[in-house]
Structure formats: structure tokens, C-alpha cells
Amino acid sequence: MCLKQYYRGDVPAWLVLAYREMHHVTSNPHIFSRISQLWNLWDEIPADWPLLPMVAPHASLVSSNDNDHQRRSGAVGDALEATDRIDLSRTCERTADQLINAFAGDGKADLIAQYALQPSGS
Numbered sequence: 001m002c003l004k005q006y007y008r009g010d011v012p013a014w015l016v017l018a019y020r021e022m023h024h025v026t027s028n029p030h031i032f033s034r035i036s037q038l039w040n041l042w043d044e045i046p047a048d049w050p051l052l053p054m055v056a057p058h059a060s061l062v063s064s065n066d067n068d069h070q071r072r073s074g075a076v077g078d079a080l081e082a083t084d085r086i087d088l089s090r091t092c093e094r095t096a097d098q099l100i101n102a103f104a105g106d107g108k109a110d111l112i113a114q115y116a117l118q119p120s121g122s
Contacts, residue, residue, distance in 0.1 A: 012041045
């Protein structure tokens with residue numbers, strides 16, 4: 001079952017209740033696109049919506065079309081090929097551990113503020 005709902009009363013959203021429907025929605029670009037520039041309800045999104053920075057149209061690897069996606073992913077692939085993967089993995093793990101250790105004992109966390117938005121190497 002797929003229903004158009006409103007998140008917190010003012011933001012249009014899909015409510016998809018089963019795997020088959022989710023697969024159908026996310027596999028059909030005429031129904032759903034990860035390219036947010038193609039979404040048709042931007043006029044219903046409040047300017048102060050906290051999730052806007054995550055979904056607003058912007059150039060990125062995830063939200064690009066086929067040609068642009070190939071170009072961007074090629075550049076990322078080339079950069080990663082030139083990187084020592086073991087060193088990169090250790091650096092990512094060490095950084096994640098440091099960030100998580102900073103709030104792990106609190107019993108709660110704001111993962112956006114305390115993890116996702118932290119500058120690298122904090």
C-alpha cells in the first residue's frame with residue numbers, strides 16, 4: 001500500500017508499507033527519482049524544514065543523472081584508486097571511533113550535530 005501523507009502535517013511524503021510496493025516505487029523513475037530537481041511538490045516544502053539541506057536540489061553523485069553520474073563516479077573512482085584502501089579504512093574507523101566515543105557515555109546522542117556534521121579529524 002502506498003499513500004501520500006504529510007510529515008508533521010506540512011511536508012508531503014510517501015508512506016509505503018510493504019517491500020513489494022517499496023521496490024516498485026523506488027525502481028520506477030516515473031514514480032520516484034533520487035534526483036530531487038525532478039520532484040514536483042517543492043512549493044509545498046517549508047523554507048525552514050530541518051531536513052531541507054539533505055534533500056534540496058544540489059549537484060552530487062547520488063542526485064545526478066546518468067551521464068553526470070558516470071562522470072562524477074569516474075572521478076571518485078579515480079581518486080579512490082590512488083588511495084591506500086587499508087590506510088583509508090583505518091583513518092575512517094579511527095575518526096568514527098573518536099566521534100562516537102565523545103557521546104557514547106551520555107546514553108543519548110544527536111547524530112546529526114555530534115557525528116554527521118563534525119569536521120573530519122575532530
